[in-house]
Amino acid sequence: MRAAVQRRTSVAHTAMPYTPREIEPKWQARWMSERAFATDHDPNKPKFYVLDMFPYPSGAGLHVGHCEGYTATDVLARYKRAKGFRVLHPMGWDAFGLPAEDFAIKFGVHPHDRTQETIANFKRQINALGFSYDWEHEVDTTDPNYYRWTQWIFLQLFKKGLAFQDEIAVNWCPALGTVLANEEVKNGRSERGDHPVERVMLRQWMLRITAYADRLLDDLEGLDWPTSTMTMQREWIGRSEGAEITFATEIAGEAITVFTTRPDTLFGATYMVLAPEHPLVGKLTTDAQRAAVEQYVSVAKNKSDRERQEALGAKKKTGVFTGSFAINPVNGAKVPVWIADYVLWGYGTGAIMAVPAHDQRDYDFAQAFSLPIVQVIAPKGGGAMPEKSAYEVSGDDAVLVNSGAFTALTSGEAKKRIVAELAAKSVAKPTVNYKLRDWVFSRQRYWGEPIPIYFPVEMQDPSGDPRKGDAHTIRYDQPIAVSEDELPLRLPPTTDFKPSGDPLGPLAKLKDWRFFQKDGRWYARETNTMPQWAGSCWYYLRFTDAQNAERIFSPDREQGWMNVDLYVGGAEHAVLHLLYARFWHKVLYDLGVVTTKEPFAKLRHQGMVLGEVEYTGWKVDGEWISAKNVGDELDPIEERPGIWASVKNSKSIAQAQKLSESQVKKAGEGFALVDELTTMVDARAHKMSKSRGNVINPDDVVAEHGADALRAYEMFMGDFEQAKPWDTRAIRGITRFVNNVWSVVFEPKEAEGDQHLKLRHKTIKAVGDRIETFKFNTAIAALMEYVSALQAKGSVKADREALVQLVAPFAPHLAEECWEQLGHAGLLCKAPWPTFEEALTIDDVLVIPVQVSGKMRGTVEVPRDATEELVKERALAMDTVQNALIGKTLVKVIWVPGKMLNLVVK
RNA sequence: GCCCGCGUAGCCCAACGGUAGAGGCAGGGGAUUUAAAAUCCUCAGAGUGCGGGUUCGAGUCCCGCCGCGGGCACCA
Numbered sequence: 001m002r003a004a005v006q007r008r009t010s011v012a013h014t015a016m017p018y019t020p021r022e023i024e025p026k027w028q029a030r031w032m033s034e035r036a037f038a039t040d041h042d043p044n045k046p047k048f049y050v051l052d053m054f055p056y057p058s059g060a061g062l063h064v065g066h067c068e069g070y071t072a073t074d075v076l077a078r079y080k081r082a083k084g085f086r087v088l089h090p091m092g093w094d095a096f097g098l099p100a101e102d103f104a105i106k107f108g109v110h111p112h113d114r115t116q117e118t119i120a121n122f123k124r125q126i127n128a129l130g131f132s133y134d135w136e137h138e139v140d141t142t143d144p145n146y147y148r149w150t151q152w153i154f155l156q157l158f159k160k161g162l163a164f165q166d167e168i169a170v171n172w173c174p175a176l177g178t179v180l181a182n183e184e185v186k187n188g189r190s191e192r193g194d195h196p197v198e199r200v201m202l203r204q205w206m207l208r209i210t211a212y213a214d215r216l217l218d219d220l221e222g223l224d225w226p227t228s229t230m231t232m233q234r235e236w237i238g239r240s241e242g243a244e245i246t247f248a249t250e251i252a253g254e255a256i257t258v259f260t261t262r263p264d265t266l267f268g269a270t271y272m273v274l275a276p277e278h279p280l281v282g283k284l285t286t287d288a289q290r291a292a293v294e295q296y297v298s299v300a301k302n303k304s305d306r307e308r309q310e311a312l313g314a315k316k317k318t319g320v321f322t323g324s325f326a327i328n329p330v331n332g333a334k335v336p337v338w339i340a341d342y343v344l345w346g347y348g349t350g351a352i353m354a355v356p357a358h359d360q361r362d363y364d365f366a367q368a369f370s371l372p373i374v375q376v377i378a379p380k381g382g383g384a385m386p387e388k389s390a391y392e393v394s395g396d397d398a399v400l401v402n403s404g405a406f407t408a409l410t411s412g413e414a415k416k417r418i419v420a421e422l423a424a425k426s427v428a429k430p431t432v433n434y435k436l437r438d439w440v441f442s443r444q445r446y447w448g449e450p451i452p453i454y455f456p457v458e459m460q461d462p463s464g465d466p467r468k469g470d471a472h473t474i475r476y477d478q479p480i481a482v483s484e485d486e487l488p489l490r491l492p493p494t495t496d497f498k499p500s501g502d503p504l505g506p507l508a509k510l511k512d513w514r515f516f517q518k519d520g521r522w523y524a525r526e527t528n529t530m531p532q533w534a535g536s537c538w539y540y541l542r543f544t545d546a547q548n549a550e551r552i553f554s555p556d557r558e559q560g561w562m563n564v565d566l567y568v569g570g571a572e573h574a575v576l577h578l579l580y581a582r583f584w585h586k587v588l589y590d591l592g593v594v595t596t597k598e599p600f601a602k603l604r605h606q607g608m609v610l611g612e613v614e615y616t617g618w619k620v621d622g623e624w625i626s627a628k629n630v631g632d633e634l635d636p637i638e639e640r641p642g643i644w645a646s647v648k649n650s651k652s653i654a655q656a657q658k659l660s661e662s663q664v665k666k667a668g669e670g671f672a673l674v675d676e677l678t679t680m681v682d683a684r685a686h687k688m689s690k691s692r693g694n695v696i697n698p699d700d701v702v703a704e705h706g707a708d709a710l711r712a713y714e715m716f717m718g719d720f721e722q723a724k725p726w727d728t729r730a731i732r733g734i735t736r737f738v739n740n741v742w743s744v745v746f747e748p749k750e751a752e753g754d755q756h757l758k759l760r761h762k763t764i765k766a767v768g769d770r771i772e773t774f775k776f777n778t779a780i781a782a783l784m785e786y787v788s789a790l791q792a793k794g795s796v797k798a799d800r801e802a803l804v805q806l807v808a809p810f811a812p813h814l815a816e817e818c819w820e821q822l823g824h825a826g827l828l829c830k831a832p833w834p835t836f837e838e839a840l841t842i843d844d845v846l847v848i849p850v851q852v853s854g855k856m857r858g859t860v861e862v863p864r865d866a867t868e869e870l871v872k873e874r875a876l877a878m879d880t881v882q883n884a885l886i887g888k889t890l891v892k893v894i895w896v897p898g899k900m901l902n903l904v905v906k
Numbered sequence: 907g908c909c910c911g912c913g914u915a916g917c918c919c920a921a922c923g924g925u926a927g928a929g930g931c932a933g934g935g936g937a938u939u940u941a942a943a944a945u946c947c948u949c950a951g952a953g954u955g956c957g958g959g960u961u962c963g964a965g966u967c968c969c970g971c972c973g974c975g976g977g978c979a980c981c982a
Contacts, residue, residue, distance in 0.1 A: 228910045228977080235909080238981065260982060273982095317980085347981045354982085360907095361980050435981050571976075608976090613917075661932090666916055669955080669973090683917095684974080716930070718919055722911080723975065727918060733930040736945090778920065781929035788929095791946095849925040854963040856925055894962050900924045904962045 018742040020706025024813040028130060036829055037132040040086040041560065048085040049561050050077050051540055051600075053569025053577070054092045054139075056532075057118040058099055062125040063688070064696045064726065068714045069568045069606040072776065074131045075715065075809040076566060079771050081132075082805070082833035088561050089132060090543040092139035093119050097532040098176065098192060101447040104497050111447040111497065115142055125698060129707045130812050132829065137546040141535030142447075146542060148488035149552045150534050151452040153584060155481050156591055158453070162208045163441065165476060169277075170440055172200040177499020178444040179204065184576075199301075202503050203476055205451060205528065207439040209583045213237050216436075216582055224602040226721070229574040236575045238435025243419045244349065246427045247272060247326040249337070254283055256326055256337070259348030259433055262355065262394060263422075264414035266330045267403040268376035269353035270366070272337045273319065276300035277345035284337055286323030293339060296320040300341040317342050317365040328353075329427045330418065331404060340365060348433050356390065363390040376402050377411055439580065441531060444505035446497040448529030452482035452489045457515065457522035466522055467511040474524045489525075505529065536577055537584040540564055540599060552593065563596040571605040578603075604774060607722040609714075610685035611694030615659040617673060617681045618645070620652045624673060627682045630654050643692070685725030696726050708811035709734050715776035715810055737780070738814055740787045741807055744795060745818040751794030759789055760802050761840035767806045768833070776810075783807060797822070802834045850875040851902040852884040860901075868895040875901055 031037060050073045055066060077089040093115075100111040100118070119140065126133065139146055157163035170179040175195035179202060184191045209216075217237045220230050242261035249256060256272060274281055276297045285293045296319070319340030326337050335353075342361055343352050356366035356373040366373050377391060378401045385391050398411040406414050422428030442451065456475045457466050464470030482489050492513040497506050507527035508514060514525050544561040545553035578600070585599040618630045631646035643656040664681055665674045671683040688695045701710045713734040718724035763786045770779035783806055790799050801822055808815035808828055819828035847859045848871055858881065860874040872893060875881050881903070888905035895901055 226910095231910070232977065235978070240981075242982080258982080262982080342980050342982095344981065352982050359982070361982075364980090433981075574977080610975095661916095671916095716919095719912095722919095724918070727931070730918065730931045737930085739945090775920095777918095777930095778928070781920070784929055847925080851924080851963070854924095854961090859925065892962065894924090896924060899922095900963090902924080902962055 016746050018739055018746075018814070020708060020738075020813065021703075023817045024128075024130065024702075024707050027813045027816045028127060030816075030827070031130075031132070031829070034827065035136075036827055037089070037134045039088050039090075039134045039137060041557075042086055043560060045084060045086040047088070047561060047565070048077075048080040049088045049544075049564045050080070050566045051089075051543070051564045051568070052091065053567070053573060054094050054536070054539060055122065056094045056097055056099070057115065057122045059103065059114075059118050060690075061118075061121055062698050063609075064698055064701070064710075064714070065570070065606070065609045065688075067129060067698050067710065068609055068717075068720070069570070070126070070129070070131055071711045071714050071810075072604075072606065072720060072774070073566065073568050074711075075771060075776060077132050078809040078812065078829060079768070079833065081829065082808075082831065084832065088137070088544065089134060090137035090139070090546070091126065091131070091133040091135070092137075092539060092543065092546075093122070093141065094532070094536050094539070095119060095140055095142040096448045096530075096535055098178075098445065098447070101445055101497050104447075108495075110495070112142065128702055129698070129711060132812070137543050139539055139542050139546050141449075141539065144488040144490055145549070147449045147535065149542065150449050150530065150538070151482075151487050151489055152484060152552065153538060153588070154449075154530070154534075155452055155484060155487075157207060157587060158479075158481055160587070160591075162211065162587060164206055164208065165203055165479065166206050166438075167201055167203050168206070168440070169199045170202050170204055171197045172202065172503070173197045174501065176445075177501065178505075179440060179442065179503075200503075204440050205442040205453075205526075207441045207583070209439045209580075210434060210436055212583050212586050213239065213434045213436050215586055216579065219582075219586075219598055223598060223600070225600075226571075226603065226605060229571065229578070229603065229605070232574045233579060236436060236579065240433050240435075242431060242433065243415075243422075243428050244431045245329065245353065245419075245422060247329060247335075247353070249280075249284060249326045250324050251283060254280060256280060256351050257349045258351045258353045259431060260353055262358065262415070263418045263428070264394065264400060264403075264406075264409075264411045265355040265358045265376055266328065266353070266418055267400075267406070268355040268357045268374045269328055269335060270356060270372045270374055271335050271354045272326050273340045273343045273352050273354055273365070274322075274337065275343040275345035275350040276339055276341055278339075278350045280351075281322070281339055284322045284324045289321060289323035292320050293322060296339060317361070317368050319365060319369065321369075329422055329425070336371070338365075338369075346437065347435065358390050358392055360390045360392065374402060376400055380410065439583075441534075442526075442528035443531050444499065444503050444528055446491070446494070446506040446529065448531065449534055450489045450491055450507070450529055451526040452487060453479045453526040454482065454516075454523045455479055455526070457524050459522060466515045466524065472522070479526075480523070491529075533577060533580050537581045538588070540567075540581075541585075541588075541594065555595075558593075559595055562594060563598060564600045565602060567600040567603045568606065570608075574605070605721060607718075607720065607724060608687065609696075609717075610723055610725040611688045611692065611696070612727060613683060613685045613725050614694070615661065615664045615671060615681050615683050616643075617657045617659050617663075617679070618654040619657055620647060620654050624676060624679045625654060626678070626680045627670075628680060630682075688726075696728075701731070705731055705735055706738070706813075708814045709738055711812075712738065712780060712810045716780045718777055720774050720776060734780075737784050737787065738811055740791055741783075741803060741811070741814060741818065744787060744790045744803060745800050745821055748800060749791075749794040751790075751796050751799070754796050754798065755793060756786075756789060756795065756799050758840050758843070759786060760799055761836040764802060764806065764834050764836040765838075765841050771809065780810060783810075804828065805831065805834050846898055848898075849900045850878065850881060851900065852881060853904055854902060855884070857881050857884050864898070868893070868897075868901070871895070871901050872903075875903065 052070055052073050077087050081087050095115045100114045103114050104111045154163060171185045172179050173190045173195050176190060180190055185197050190197055217239055220233060240261055242259055243263045244257050244259050247256045319338045322337045322339060324337055325334045328335055354362040356362040357375045358377050377398045380397050380399050394411040396410050396412050400406050400409050400414050406418060419428050419430055456478050458473045460471035466472045492510050494510055496509060504527045514527055516523055541553055545557035548554060581599060588594045589597055618625050618627055629648050631648045633643060633645045645654050647654050659681060663674055664671045667677050670680050673679045673681060686692055709731060713731045716734055763782050766782040767779045786803060804815050804818040816828050844864050845861055846864055847861055849859050850857050858878050860871060862871055885905060890903055891906050892904035
């Protein structure tokens with residue numbers, strides 16, 4: 001009998017189990033068939049444009065890091081829809097770029113085909129997570145209907161003189177077969193692939209982003225962006241105010257102009273330095289010095305950025321004297337002119353006045369070559385000067401010394417006066433400089449947007465054919481825009497994508513495409529393509545009207561949706577993508593194509609999702625050593641058994657040994673071997689990487705726990721913007737939570753009366769507030785509390801409905817299934833957000849902490865509107881308070897209404 | 907070297923300047939089970955990296971350090 005009852009109970013449980021594997025596809029299919037997330041363009045509703053940084057669809061598929069950002073935007077999108085907003089929540093593909101092309105070279109699959117495969121896989125993964133994207137607004141940067149407009153924008157840049165060609169020293173990466181933007185080079189190596197980069201002179205397309213430097217800087221003001229990102233953009237633009245000052249030389253008619261931010265230190269300029277590339281180098285070099293100078297210049301020019309970097313690390317400065325002198329315009333002093341590669345040709349005028357007393361770099365150089373150091377600035381009101389370094393203080397805290405008529409002025413005042421005096425003699429002018437350089441916009445690869453430009457071809461023999469290799473000259477100096485009605489200029493089909501080492505790129509090999517005849521004349525197309533950044537510079541605009549076949553987008557749509565209300569993506573794009581997109585946006589604004597000055601009103605970066613916490617012990621020759629004796633990790637080598645590192649203060653190599661939790665024990669601040677408590681081990685989470693083997697694949701998590709659990713877990717892990725480790729065990733907590741929500745709805749326990757009324761209203765308020773403030777982890781914590789209460793004490797229907805609605809943004813499939821169970825025929829994602837009454841979120845009885853001189857002595861329970869008198873009276877009635885008052889005099893009472901009481905005694 | 911962020915129970919993380927604990931993981935005990943898993947109940951656990959300061963009161967604000975992570979790096 002008993003067994004029979006048991007069985008029946010267990011049957012009742014299994015009759016309606018929570019099976020994400022079934023309900024998730026069910027609701028995904030329903031959402032799709034009902035076009036549940038089709039964008040509502042109703043202008044009478046408030047708008048909310050919530051955007052993810054669209055991904056490059058890599059072959060590796062979606063990453064749990066993507067999921068975090070996409071879940072956050074999806075939570076907001078679903079929440080805002082429920083709050084009555086019309087929401088634009090699109091997704092697309094930043095699909096041009098090197099990996100597909102490299103894959104093509106390796107496996108012979110056309111980049112287009114490969115890209116479509118990887119897009120399909122990404123889309124499958126995204127849909128499996130139940131994100132509410134409107135695929136009717138999808139864009140693909142490699143689609144000719146999209147890049148047609150990327151090319152159109154390029155032509156507008158060209159017509160405005162913002163796209164131009166230049167012969168410049170570029171970062172040529174032989175391994176990648178292309179040039180790279182300055183931004184794509186780190187420590188003299190390519191950011192992508194970590195290959196060496198060389199400096200070579202090449203004809204390049206450039207975009208004049210520097211013309212927008214001030215606006216890119218000024219318009220940051222007022223954006224709701226992370227301060228760190230704003231700071232990085234400001235520093236990247238690097239606006240710096242100073243003056244250009246001209247020094248006469250010994251050669252008539254040849255003067256050296258320098259840029260300085262410290263004209264107040266002019267009396268301390270004891271030598272000058274020209275960059276090795278400076279055009280005056282040859283003229284100023286004396287015969288006696290010529291051999292040495294030529295030697296130095298040729299070495300410097302061939303130095304890779306990597307080598308320059310290493311020289312910087314060593315703090316060793318190199319240089320050579322030209323043999324000639326310049327005249328300091330402020331005091332007529334003769335100063336020697338040197339050449340050194342610590343002066344950059346690309347910044348300012350490529351020449352400096354060196355003030356070793358007040359600039360550390362000049363100081364180091366002067367020390368190395370025994371050049372004079374003259375102090376001209378001192379701390380205001382006396383004070384210590386550094387003994388072995390430059391004194392770099394300026395402004396009102398520093399005054400001039402040894403500076404003729406300007407002595408005793410503050411540094412700030414002297415800057416103005418000296419420039420004014422020299423300006424009157426036309427040897428100085430106030431100048432602003434930027435670190436920002438113009439943007440190198442051409443790439444020598446196949447898989448990118450063709451640049452819609454062609455050039456006249458001059459044939460040596462007028463009847464010759466350049467396609468056959470007949471002698472000809474391409475007039476690169478006469479670029480012609482492809483007519484707008486001929487766009488898109490399609491990428492020609494080919495099977496040969498291999499970079500040839502030829503800076504013209506693979507397209508140059510397609511002679512039938514490259515050369516064409518018009519009105520009896522030959523022309524040659526530009527064979528470089530655009531960089532991957534191009535497509536992402538304006539995709540957020542196309543999203544508003546992705547299927548428009550006639551124009552880039554309709555003005556109605558642009559005005560109806562821009563600017564982006566919330567933009568979410570990785571901090572790695574803090575400078576590059578965000579700066580480039582802002583630049584294009586401003587150009588489009590000037591053209592009247594868009595109506596907002598800035599594209600992204602609010603920006604948030606998701607924190608990195610790290611791998612699981614790992615315990616790592618270190619061994620040298622089979623013996624354990626403490627982790628603190630281990631130096632830097634060595635460069636990763638594929639397929640090695642452990643990770644290797646140098647050992648501090650020795651030539652030994654340590655090998656990493658992965659340890660299980662049972663092999664380690666907490667010891668003081670860190671962890672040690674359980675058998676050897678003095679040997680410390682590393683306990684930390686590492687970045688997910690293939691080589692470390694700690695990558696979590698979302699597909700696996702969905703298969704095991706379901707999409708809702710993955711979504712909710714990603715939101716629960718910790719602060720959205722902070723890095724946090726993955727914890728496979730901790731997902732269980734979320735799985736339990738999801739199950740609990742399920743059982744509250746499917747195995748309801750009726751409560752006697754609406755006993756959760758206040759908790760319900762508090763929870764509705766809390767979840768809404770926390771979604772809006774990006775505190776998703778605490779929103780879920782509030783829901784966990786609520787669900788626990790409903791499980792423990794039973795619920796009424798209003799509880800169950802509120803719970804399901806509040807859970808919906810995080811676990812939408814579960815919520816839809818529950819909503820249906822609660823008797824609703826329509827979709828939950830179409831239902832309005834629950835409301836709360838403020839009065840019901842406030843407690844009637846308060847527990848007031850009582851302190852005596854700041855120390856906790858207990859609490860008193862009082863009505864919500866209790867006065868100070870009442871609380872004080874009850875507090876004084878407590879023994880713990882009385883004991884603390886013995887022998888003391890009450891001098892002050894701090895009463896924070898509704899919060900706490902503090903009795904201050906002496 | 908400079909800039910930014912972060913250091914709170916074994917772990918992940920909460921906490922308008924006002925009772926250090928919301929939530930989760932792991933752990934102990936118990937219930938259920940032939941057993942295990944799952945589930946439920948329950949218990950315990952830190953004084954907030956270190957040193958100063960401001961305050962009636964500091965995890966929170968200020969100063970100086972240490973550690974971790976990220977970014978920048980000869981920009982005159």
